[in-house]
Amino acid sequence: MELATQRQDLLEKARLALLRLNPPSYGFADAALTEVHVALQVISVITKVHPKKYKKQITKVLQEFFKDIRTPRMRQTDNQGCYNSALIARLINDNLFHVDEFWLDEECMDFGTDNVVQIEWMGYRISWDEYDEMLSRLDELSRAGSFTIMMGILWGNVAPESIKEVWNFCNETYRWNLPEIPEIQNNCYIDISRLKRGLRKHGLQSLASLIEAFDGSTGNAFYDFDPETWMPITISENDLVVAHEAWLEVPKIRKILDEAYDILETRSDVFPLFLEAYIKSLRSRERKGKG
Amino acid sequence: MEEPTTTPPAAATPAILVATLAYMLNVQETGQTFPLPASIATDDNLIKRSLASVIPYIDTAKLERSEPKDGVVTITVTKTHAPKGAGFTGSSFSPVIDSLIASEADGTNAVIRTFLDVEQMSKEIASYQPHQILELKKQIEAAFKSGEKQDNAFKAIVSALIESSPQAARVVPVGF
Numbered sequence: 001m002e003l004a005t006q007r008q009d010l011l012e013k014a015r016l017a018l019l020r021l022n023p024p025s026y027g028f029a030d031a032a033l034t035e036v037h038v039a040l041q042v043i044s045v046i047t048k049v050h051p052k053k054y055k056k057q058i059t060k061v062l063q064e065f066f067k068d069i070r071t072p073r074m075r076q077t078d079n080q081g082c083y084n085s086a087l088i089a090r091l092i093n094d095n096l097f098h099v100d101e102f103w104l105d106e107e108c109m110d111f112g113t114d115n116v117v118q119i120e121w122m123g124y125r126i127s128w129d130e131y132d133e134m135l136s137r138l139d140e141l142s143r144a145g146s147f148t149i150m151m152g153i154l155w156g157n158v159a160p161e162s163i164k165e166v167w168n169f170c171n172e173t174y175r176w177n178l179p180e181i182p183e184i185q186n187n188c189y190i191d192i193s194r195l196k197r198g199l200r201k202h203g204l205q206s207l208a209s210l211i212e213a214f215d216g217s218t219g220n221a222f223y224d225f226d227p228e229t230w231m232p233i234t235i236s237e238n239d240l241v242v243a244h245e246a247w248l249e250v251p252k253i254r255k256i257l258d259e260a261y262d263i264l265e266t267r268s269d270v271f272p273l274f275l276e277a278y279i280k281s282l283r284s285r286e287r288k289g290k291g
Numbered sequence: 292m293e294e295p296t297t298t299p300p301a302a303a304t305p306a307i308l309v310a311t312l313a314y315m316l317n318v319q320e321t322g323q324t325f326p327l328p329a330s331i332a333t334d335d336n337l338i339k340r341s342l343a344s345v346i347p348y349i350d351t352a353k354l355e356r357s358e359p360k361d362g363v364v365t366i367t368v369t370k371t372h373a374p375k376g377a378g379f380t381g382s383s384f385s386p387v388i389d390s391l392i393a394s395e396a397d398g399t400n401a402v403i404r405t406f407l408d409v410e411q412m413s414k415e416i417a418s419y420q421p422h423q424i425l426e427l428k429k430q431i432e433a434a435f436k437s438g439e440k441q442d443n444a445f446k447a448i449v450s451a452l453i454e455s456s457p458q459a460a461r462v463v464p465v466g467f
Contacts, residue, residue, distance in 0.1 A: 033409065059418070063414075
């Protein structure tokens with residue numbers, strides 16, 4: 001057994017000596033060292049946020065990462081990822097915050113040439129395309145899903161000539177109890193504090209949070225993230241810590257939003273009560289310099 | 292106890308052949324061939340000493356002996372070059388070469404050197420303590436800084452060399 005260990009040790013020394021004789025190009029070394037630097041930054045943040053258990057959390061992955069920092073990079077071809085970068089992404093995902101699934105794929109990740117990471121956004125923001133798709137499949141929605149349609153109508157996302165048809169269909173199918181289409185004044189904004197107060201009276205304040213999530217204004221990056229306009233996070237210790245702190249808030253927000261969906265599914269009076277509070281919360285925009 | 296053995300000199304020619312062989316010297320550079328007395332031809336040093344005034348470069352030249360053919364051994368003199376480079380102190384290249392010789396670093400870019408260092412100790416890094424991680428991180432950041440500077444300087448020099456017009460050297464480096 002001891003002989004086998006000695007032999008292994010000798011082989012490892014020989015391997016390292018041979019590698020030393022073969023210095024890589026500047027570009028290769030720069031990319032590989034950047035990857036190592038990103039790994040060290042991630043480890044550094046994990047030690048800060050998990051001071052007691054970090055060793056247990058990361059040792060195995062680190063051993064895998066530092067087993068060979070050259071070959072995985074040599075294996076990559078154009079526009080392909082690097083195995084070691086996928087390991088770092090996994091470390092972030094398991095210990096700091098969830099990253100986009102795409103970023104966990106070895107084929108796609110390369111911190112050596114692009115040291116950014118995409119967070120896993122929660123998907124409450126709805127794109128125009130997604131909204132149009134929902135409109136095209138109105139009969140397949142849940143009652144809670146129809147709330148999105150209502151908000152789209154109130155926010156002017158439905159063509160005027162289609163509003164009546166869509167509203168009536170949803171009102172009947174999803175029991176909105178709102179036969180009349182409300183008149184919404186132009187050029188106004190939602191006073192969210194007032195809306196929350198109005199909804200709280202009926203135990204519906206979670207709906208205000210749901211609207212914020214639709215709008216991308218919860219104040220939490222994981223809910224507000226817009227993949228079409230936001231840049232991915234460039235890895236720095238500070239940004240990793242901020243993202244981790246935001247991730248810790250995610251369960252609390254998720255619980256509120258789940259509650260909102262439950263209410264939308266179960267309470268028969270939810271749509272009229274919401275609409276009443278919503279209309280009362282609207283404020284006209286004042287033009288500056290007028291008057 | 293073993294008997295001490297004596298090894299004959301490798302280049303020595305057996306005495307019995309010295310008496311019977313004739314020797315011809317062939318100067319490869321000029322194509323000249325002339326006979327050499329056996330008393331000189333059997334020893335390379337004697338050949339060099341005897342012909343120094345006739346063949347100025349013979350001191351550094353290569354002497355090759357052919358197999359005897361019809362009782363004649365041909366010794367071919369081939370000119371060899373001295374090491375290339377600026378040889379005398381008055382050369383304009385000398386300060387550059389002196390600086391290179393005197394330099395302590397091996398000229399490897401800091402990023403490449405740090406990469407090689409990290410590669411050598413990679414297994415230990417996996418079990419580093421937090422303060423060691425921080426220290427290594429700082430080292431890498433410093434390497435990026437100086438390596439990038441070095442790389443830019445290198446690219447600038449290469450670009451300047453490419454763009455500069457060629458100039459004839461005022462001295463001939465030794466070996467040319």
